[in-house]
Amino acid sequence: MTTIRDRSVDDAAAPLRAAMVRELRDLDGITSEPVAAAVGTVPRHLFAIGEPLEKVYAPDTPLVIKRNDDGLALSSLSAAHIQAVMLEQAGVEPGMRVLEVGSGGYNAALLAELAGASGEVTTVDIDPDIVARARTCLDEAGYERVRVVRADAEHGVPDGAPYDRIIVTAGAFDIPPAWLDQLAGRGRIVVPLRWRGVTRSIAFDRDGDGGALASSSYRLCGFVPMQGIGAHRELVVPIEDGLFLRVDDRSRHFDTGALAAAARTRPLEAWSGAAYDLPDELELFLLTSTPRAAMLHAGRELIDQGRFDASAGRGVPALVRDGGFAYRIRRVNEATGGFESGVLAHGPQAETIAEEYCDLLRRWATGFRRRGAARIRYIPAALAAAGGAQDLASVKPHGTVTVSWA
Structure with a gap:
C-alpha cells in the first residue's frame, strides 16, 4: 500500500517523540532499550488522527x-x-x-x-x-x-x-x-x-x-x-444519594439500611501510627486481606458538606461489618515530614471496626511496605474445583484470583 504523508508533520513530531521517550524513562515507564527504541520509532500521531501533536506525545494523556x-x-x-x-x-x-x-x-x-x-x-x-x-x-x-x-x-x-x-x-x-x-x-x-x-x-x-x-x-x-x-457490569450498592459501595462478588449481602444509618452518625477518628505510603500497594493490601473489604465512593456534595473525607471521593477501601464501616484517611506526620495512616469509622461498633482497620494499616506498614509484595495467582475453575484454590480473593466465571502477601 502506498500512502502520502505530511513530512512537515512527521518532522515536527520527531523531537516530541524523543522527548516523550526521555520523560517515560524518567517516570520508569520505559526501563529497557528495546521498548525505548520501539516508542522512539513508531509515529504515534498517525494513530491519533486530528489531535494536536503536543497532546499526542504527552506521556500520561x-x-x-x-x-x-x-x-x-x-x-x-x-x-x-x-x-x-x-x-x-x-x-x-x-x-x-x-x-x-x-x-x-x-x-x-x-x-x-x-x-x-x-x-x-x-x-x-x-x-x-x-x-x-x-x-x-x-x-x-x-x-x-x-x-x-x-x-x-x-x-x-x-x-x-x-x-x-x-x-x-x-x-x-x-x-x-x-x-x-x-x-x-x-x-x-x-x-x-x-x-x-x-x-x-x-x-x-x-x-x-x-x-x-x-x-x-x-x-x-x-x-x-x-x-x-x-463484558461485565460491576455491582454498585447504593447507601444513600452520592454514597455507594463498588463490589465484584454478587454473593455478598449488605444491610444498606443499617449502613445508611451509620453514614449519618458522627465518625470516630483513629490513628494507626503507621506510615502512609505507596497508596496503590496499600489499597491492594487492604482489599485483599479481609473478605469484609469493599470500595467506598462518596460524591462531591457529601465531601463539601464535611460528612466524608476527600479520600472517599476517589474511591477508598472500606471495612464493612456490624452495620457500620470504616475507611482510610491520612495526616501529616510532623516528626517525619511524611504521612500517617488513619481511619474514620461510622456505626454502633465504630471503635471495634476502627481498631481492626488500624491493625491492617500497621501490618502493611511493618511487613509489606514496598513494591511487588503481593503474589497474585489465577486458578482456572476446573483446578479450583479440584482443591487448587486457597486464600480466596475473588471467584469469577472462569476461575479464581487469589492474593498472598510475603
Whole structure:
C-alpha cells in the first residue's frame, strides 16, 4: 500500500517523540532499550488522527477513539506511560508470536517493532469501526505485516496460536479459557484484570504444569472495559444519594439500611501510627486481606458538606461489618515530614471496626511496605474445583484470583 504523508508533520513530531521517550524513562515507564527504541520509532500521531501533536506525545494523556451515544468511551488510545509499562511487563523478544486483545493500532505497531521481522503480531477487536481504523492507521504508518482481526476476543484468535505473548488492552473481569489454551507453554499474558473493585495490569506466567498462572509483576492502571461475551457490569450498592459501595462478588449481602444509618452518625477518628505510603500497594493490601473489604465512593456534595473525607471521593477501601464501616484517611506526620495512616469509622461498633482497620494499616506498614509484595495467582475453575484454590480473593466465571502477601 502506498500512502502520502505530511513530512512537515512527521518532522515536527520527531523531537516530541524523543522527548516523550526521555520523560517515560524518567517516570520508569520505559526501563529497557528495546521498548525505548520501539516508542522512539513508531509515529504515534498517525494513530491519533486530528489531535494536536503536543497532546499526542504527552506521556500520561489517553485519547478517546470512539464513544457511545451516552458519551462513554468505547475505545481509546491508552496513555503512552501505561503502554510502555505493559510492554516492559510483557518482555516481547524478536521472533515471538504475539496476540493483542483490543485494537487501536499504535500498540500493535509497538509490538511489531519488538517482535521484529521474524515475529508475528495479531490484533483483535469486536468493533468493526475500530478494526477498520486500526487497519488504515497501521498501513499508513508502514505496518502492513500486522494482522488485524474482527472477532469477539473471548474466543481469542485460534488460527494464529500458540502465542508467546498475549497483551490485553481492555479492562478484563476474567481470563477466558481460550486465552489460556492459545498461550504457549512458556508464554506470558499481560492483562488489566478487574477484581475487588480495582484494576491492575498483571503479567502472568504459567505456574507449573497444573494450568494456574502466577504474577511476575503488577502495576496500577485503568482501561475501557471489555465488550462482547466477556463484558461485565460491576455491582454498585447504593447507601444513600452520592454514597455507594463498588463490589465484584454478587454473593455478598449488605444491610444498606443499617449502613445508611451509620453514614449519618458522627465518625470516630483513629490513628494507626503507621506510615502512609505507596497508596496503590496499600489499597491492594487492604482489599485483599479481609473478605469484609469493599470500595467506598462518596460524591462531591457529601465531601463539601464535611460528612466524608476527600479520600472517599476517589474511591477508598472500606471495612464493612456490624452495620457500620470504616475507611482510610491520612495526616501529616510532623516528626517525619511524611504521612500517617488513619481511619474514620461510622456505626454502633465504630471503635471495634476502627481498631481492626488500624491493625491492617500497621501490618502493611511493618511487613509489606514496598513494591511487588503481593503474589497474585489465577486458578482456572476446573483446578479450583479440584482443591487448587486457597486464600480466596475473588471467584469469577472462569476461575479464581487469589492474593498472598510475603
